[in-house]
Amino acid sequence: MTNTDSLPSPWELEDENLHADCRIFEVYKRRFRRKSDGIKGDFFVLDTNDWVNVLAITPNRELVLVRQFRYGSQEYSLEPPGGVIEKGEDPVLAGMRELSEETGYVGTDPQLIGNARPNAAILSNKCHFVLLEDVKKTEELNFDQHEELITELHPLKNLRKIVAEKKITHSIGLNAILMLLLHLGM
Numbered sequence: 001m002t003n004t005d006s007l008p009s010p011w012e013l014e015d016e017n018l019h020a021d022c023r024i025f026e027v028y029k030r031r032f033r034r035k036s037d038g039i040k041g042d043f044f045v046l047d048t049n050d051w052v053n054v055l056a057i058t059p060n061r062e063l064v065l066v067r068q069f070r071y072g073s074q075e076y077s078l079e080p081p082g083g084v085i086e087k088g089e090d091p092v093l094a095g096m097r098e099l100s101e102e103t104g105y106v107g108t109d110p111q112l113i114g115n116a117r118p119n120a121a122i123l124s125n126k127c128h129f130v131l132l133e134d135v136k137k138t139e140e141l142n143f144d145q146h147e148e149l150i151t152e153l154h155p156l157k158n159l160r161k162i163v164a165e166k167k168i169t170h171s172i173g174l175n176a177i178l179m180l181l182l183h184l185g186m
Contacts, residue, residue: 051085104137
C-alpha cells in the first residue's frame, strides 16, 4: 500500500507550447512548477496516440511474433505485433486490426489484459495489451508503407527462455509478454 504522505511534491502544469509536429507525434515544451517550493522547469513531452500489442496464441499454444527493422535502434526486433490506435478507436479492435494487417492471423474472444506507460518520463501515451487465443492465418498481409515484417511462431513454454536469451529486447514487447505470463499463471 502506498502512503500518500510520503510521496514527492506534485508538479503543476503552468504553460505548454507546441515545439514540433513530427507526423506521428507532437513535441510539447511544458513548464511545470513544483508545489512544495515553487521551483520551475521546462520539460519536453512527446504526445502521441496510444499503442497496442497483440498476444496472439495459436491452437498449438504458440505465440505469434513479428520480426522487423526498427529505425531507432537500426536493428531487427522480435516482438508482438501491434501499432498505433487511431483516434477514437477501441484498443481491442485496434489490436485485432493490427494482428490481421501484420500477420494475417485472426481470432475470436479478444480481451484486454493490461496496459503500460512506454516511457512516462517523456511520452504521454499508454500501450494496451490484447490477448487473442485460437488464432489462425486466414487473411492476406496488409503492411503500411514503411512496414515489412516476418511472422514467427514461438511455443509459449519457451517464452521465458527467449526473453532470458535476450532474443526479445523491445521494452514494450517485454512488458506485453510479462502481462501474458502473469495472465496465464506461467
